[in-house]
Amino acid sequence: MASTLGFHIILACYGIAFPTIVLVAEYIGLKRSDEVAMTLARRWSQALGVLVAVGAVTGTVLSFEMGLLWPGLMRRYGPVIGLPFSVEGIFFFLEAIFTGIYLYGWRRLRGWAHFWSGIPVAVSGIFGAISVMAANSWMNQPGGFTLRAGRVVAVEPWAVFFNRAAIYEMPHMLLAAYMVAGFGVAAVYAVGFLRGRRDRYHRLGFAIPFVIAAALTPFQIFVGDTAARAIAADQPIKFAAMEYVTHTARGVPEYLGGVYSGGHVYVGVALPDLDSLLVGFSPHTKVIGLDSVAPVDRPPAPTLIHLSFNVMVGLAFLLLLAGLWALLVWRRHRALPAHRWFWWLAAACGPAALVAMECGWIVTEVGRQPWVVYKLLTTAQAATTNRGVIDSLSAVIVLYAVLGIATIAILRLLARHWRAGDEGESAVPYGPPSEHHSPLAGEGA
Amino acid sequence: MTAEVVGAILIAVLTLYAILAGADFGGGLWDLLAGGDRRGRAPRTLIDETITPVWEANHVWLIFALVVFWSAFPTAFAAVMTAAALPLWLAILGIVLRGAGFAFRKEVEGLHWERLLGAVFALSSLLTPFFMGTVVGAVAAGKVALDAQRTTLATWTSPTSLLIGGLFVAVCGYLAAVFLVGEAIRRDDDRHERYFRRRAALASAAAGALSLAALAELHHSNHQLYHGLTGRALALVLLAGACGLAVLALLALGRSRGLRPLSALGVAAVVWGWGVAQYPTLLPGTGLTLANGSAPHATLIALIVVFAAAVLLVGPSFLLLFWLHGRRLLESEHSSHDPERVGWR
Ligand code: HDD
Numbered sequence: 001m002a003s004t005l006g007f008h009i010i011l012a013c014y015g016i017a018f019p020t021i022v023l024v025a026e027y028i029g030l031k032r033s034d035e036v037a038m039t040l041a042r043r044w045s046q047a048l049g050v051l052v053a054v055g056a057v058t059g060t061v062l063s064f065e066m067g068l069l070w071p072g073l074m075r076r077y078g079p080v081i082g083l084p085f086s087v088e089g090i091f092f093f094l095e096a097i098f099t100g101i102y103l104y105g106w107r108r109l110r111g112w113a114h115f116w117s118g119i120p121v122a123v124s125g126i127f128g129a130i131s132v133m134a135a136n137s138w139m140n141q142p143g144g145f146t147l148r149a150g151r152v153v154a155v156e157p158w159a160v161f162f163n164r165a166a167i168y169e170m171p172h173m174l175l176a177a178y179m180v181a182g183f184g185v186a187a188v189y190a191v192g193f194l195r196g197r198r199d200r201y202h203r204l205g206f207a208i209p210f211v212i213a214a215a216l217t218p219f220q221i222f223v224g225d226t227a228a229r230a231i232a233a234d235q236p237i238k239f240a241a242m243e244y245v246t247h248t249a250r251g252v253p254e255y256l257g258g259v260y261s262g263g264h265v266y267v268g269v270a271l272p273d274l275d276s277l278l279v280g281f282s283p284h285t286k287v288i289g290l291d292s293v294a295p296v297d298r299p300p301a302p303t304l305i306h307l308s309f310n311v312m313v314g315l316a317f318l319l320l321l322a323g324l325w326a327l328l329v330w331r332r333h334r335a336l337p338a339h340r341w342f343w344w345l346a347a348a349c350g351p352a353a354l355v356a357m358e359c360g361w362i363v364t365e366v367g368r369q370p371w372v373v374y375k376l377l378t379t380a381q382a383a384t385t386n387r388g389v390i391d392s393l394s395a396v397i398v399l400y401a402v403l404g405i406a407t408i409a410i411l412r413l414l415a416r417h418w419r420a421g422d423e424g425e426s427a428v429p430y431g432p433p434s435e436h437h438s439p440l441a442g443e444g445a
Numbered sequence: 446m447t448a449e450v451v452g453a454i455l456i457a458v459l460t461l462y463a464i465l466a467g468a469d470f471g472g473g474l475w476d477l478l479a480g481g482d483r484r485g486r487a488p489r490t491l492i493d494e495t496i497t498p499v500w501e502a503n504h505v506w507l508i509f510a511l512v513v514f515w516s517a518f519p520t521a522f523a524a525v526m527t528a529a530a531l532p533l534w535l536a537i538l539g540i541v542l543r544g545a546g547f548a549f550r551k552e553v554e555g556l557h558w559e560r561l562l563g564a565v566f567a568l569s570s571l572l573t574p575f576f577m578g579t580v581v582g583a584v585a586a587g588k589v590a591l592d593a594q595r596t597t598l599a600t601w602t603s604p605t606s607l608l609i610g611g612l613f614v615a616v617c618g619y620l621a622a623v624f625l626v627g628e629a630i631r632r633d634d635d636r637h638e639r640y641f642r643r644r645a646a647l648a649s650a651a652a653g654a655l656s657l658a659a660l661a662e663l664h665h666s667n668h669q670l671y672h673g674l675t676g677r678a679l680a681l682v683l684l685a686g687a688c689g690l691a692v693l694a695l696l697a698l699g700r701s702r703g704l705r706p707l708s709a710l711g712v713a714a715v716v717w718g719w720g721v722a723q724y725p726t727l728l729p730g731t732g733l734t735l736a737n738g739s740a741p742h743a744t745l746i747a748l749i750v751v752f753a754a755a756v757l758l759v760g761p762s763f764l765l766l767f768w769l770h771g772r773r774l775l776e777s778e779h780s781s782h783d784p785e786r787v788g789w790r
């Protein structure tokens with residue numbers, strides 16, 4: 001399931017944010033009669049078509065897996081966690097329907113009519129993500145139901161949906177989706193730039209997604225910081241694993257890197273008092289440590305959690321740096337940076353945002369262990385009793401590897417088509433000469 | 446009463462899935478049987494153009510059904526997911542391969558790849574409904590135990606399961622062929638109209654025979670359900686039979702009016718007949734009923750509200766999609782037929 005989700009979430013990011021990026025390009029194209037922007041929008045939406053189809057398939061698989069892998073979770077909490085997922089269903093419907101209209105309407109629906117058919121796609125992607133995140137944050141901060149003799153006997157839908165963790169998880173994931181998709185698409189054109197493709201098509205193809213993603217980065221850091229502080233209060237053991245707080249104490253140091261083993265931290269750099277300072281704005285703040293609960297109630301791999309957290313935060317600042325660089329150059333020269341290093345950095349931002357997002361999920365999910373529903377249901381209780389699970393999982397992993405490779409291969413093929421200029425359609429005359437067309441490849445990976 | 450309403454919602458969603466996705470799967474089936482590259486090219490193109498813009502939206506019905514099932518009837522859901530895990534995994538495999546084959550085959554170059562992905566798409570269109578049918582059969586035959594710990598072969602390979610699996614495949618082919626007859630008429634394509642008429646008749650005969658066989662088999666495997674089908678739900682069963690015969694007659698006479706609604710009504714009557722016959726049992730053979738197997742009241746109410754909202758929001762959107770699709774304003778960028786034939790009106 002973790003691997004399925006880890007794969008699905010990449011496509012979900014594109015499903016959430018890519019429509020907005022495409023629509024921005026189409027808006028510019030329509031508003032300024034800009035053929036280059038129109039070409040970008042058309043081509044991007046072709047790539048979006050592939051990504052959405054794979055996203056839909058993996059999502060369907062997930063819906064099955066909820067029951068196939070965790071019948072225990074469903075038996076007990078299905079009536080609770082099902083609510084946000086049912087709301088999600090509405091938005092997936094809308095997204096799927098309007099994606100069909102938008103993708104297949106390029107030829108016959110003209111101008112603004114076509115543009116408006118894409119708006120519901122973008123909006124429902126956002127609300128769909130909010131609904132799923134309601135489910136996920138509910139597992140971290142379960143509430144809104146009454147339990148009697150191990151059975152859920154009453155449910156308050158609003159309290160389920162807007163639980164204590166939802167306030168930060170929803171915006172954090174939404175922003176992450178825009179960053180992953182934005183930096184991801186921009187990176188493709190950054191690579192093109194490094195290879196000498198620097199015409200307006202490539203500059204615009206880079207600028208639209210990059211500006212969107214970079215502008216959101218500071219907000220993401222703010223939300224992440226808020227999340228960390230909320231976790232220190234509400235899920236102290238997860239926080240202790242994230243920050244290597246071995247013993248409950250005041251004046252706790254902040255570790256960078258390091259390996260945790262048997263209650264000790266090796267190799268890492270310790271910055272004295274900083275952790276306490278970050279949690280409570282004072283070095284005397286008491287922070288709860290791993291020693292406050294029995295070993296069985298601690299997450300299994302503090303090192304993984306801590307390093308993932310470090311990587312997410314570190315990459316956030318790398319992404320911030322790229323945005324600031326572009327901003328400074330723009331203010332001075334009204335142009336994109338010319339320095340090669342910037343383009344290397346921009347190319348790295350695509351994978352960086354993706355890795356940051358996956359690391360964040362490791363922090364959230366592994367950090368919650370051994371619980372599936374925090375303090376209420378353990379993973380072991382939720383899991384299926386079927387022996388074949390391991391086999392089915394490995395089969396699914398292999399299948400996904402094939403699917404992932406195929407997705408990339410298809411996107412590359414699309415790109416080659418575009419470069420060769422044989423899109424097989426003639427409705428819109430293209431601006432740039434065909435040999436300059438870009439490879440829009442690899443953002444699925 | 447709320448549990449009954451949610452149960453009806455579940456049946457309604459399943460009906461829509463059966464009809465819409467059934468036609469979709471069936472398209473893959475006819476693709477599979479269309480013959481060699483040369484001979485199969487024309488029917489494949491027709492199939493492809495009629496299902497492309499809508500397949501993804503059709504899919505969501507299944508997701509919705511799953512979510513309603515687990516939220517409203519969690520115990521039954523967990524039991525089915527444990528006892529029938531094997532065919533469900535196989536159905537998933539089919540869904541993944543089908544989606545991938547379908548999404549990718551448009552984009553690949555070269556006949557080899559197109560052929561391979563086309564075959565993957567078509568074959569999985571056959572397997573997915575079959576395995577889903579066996580799961581339904583397992584439930585209907587009372588093979589799903591409440592405390593099942595393992596998935597076993599015996600759960601889903603009883604004659605009832607296999608017959609219903611086959612029935613699902615036949616119904617998919619039937620729905621698709623009927624749909625494609627209409628599509629061919631709309632394009633003034635006599636050859637394919639006849640082509641799919643023949644196939645629709647064949648599939649409907651197969652579906653009819655398999656339903657009768659399954660009914661007879663239920664006489665042994667789940668007497669209660671059999672009684673329900675021949676008692677309380679008899680009207681629906683007869684309606685389904687009448688629809689099937691009427692479609693056959695229309696096909697033989699070369700008529701086309703009413704073909705699609707009648708075939709859809711027939712399938713709907715079967716799904717509802719099953720629901721009515723089984724009421725109020727959730728899982729035959731387990732004592733689990735709507736009364737003792739439902740989620741808390743607030744969840745059921747919330748599901749009803751969500752469903753109402755879905756109908757209000759999604760209904761008009763679907764109508765828009767089908768309307769645009771019907772006027773052929775939606776088509777793939779590589780579409781083969783003449784773009785000038787239908788314009789904005
Ligand atoms: C582009 C991706 C990205 C970036 C740059 C960041 N994050 Fe993040 N983070 C995620 C993407 C992400 C995520 C989408 O993967 C998670 C997983 C679950 C969630 O809600 O968001 C996440 C989870 C997550 C959690 C755990 C939430 C929980 O367990 O409920 C914390 C504490 C942070 N983040 C903190 C930060 C901080 C302090 C950051 C920067 C300084 C930061 N994140 C940047």
Ligand code: HEM
Pocket residue numbers: 001002005006007009070073132133135136300358361362365366369371372379382
């Ligand atoms: C709504 C969304 C999600 C739900 C409902 C959910 C649910 C769960 C549950 C029930 C478990 C415990 C069972 C197990 O270990 O397999 C789990 C673990 C895990 N999840 Fe998620 N998850 C969600 C999103 C994600 C995403 C997007 C990722 C990855 C990118 C992810 C990664 C993981 C990992 C790595 C574990 C394993 C933890 C461990 O066993 O140590 N999850 N999740």
Ligand code: HEM
Pocket residue numbers: 005008009011012013014015016051052053054055056057058059060061062063066092093095096125128129130132133136173501504505508
């Ligand atoms: C257990 C966890 C999850 C389940 C069961 C699930 C389920 C699904 C399903 C069924 C679909 C297909 C809908 C369609 O046909 O259009 C889908 C797609 C999608 N999912 Fe998930 N999902 C899960 C996790 C997530 C997470 C964590 C997010 C993001 C926050 C997410 C966001 C999306 C989005 C945006 C799409 C549309 C995909 C696209 O258009 O490419 N999902 N998901």
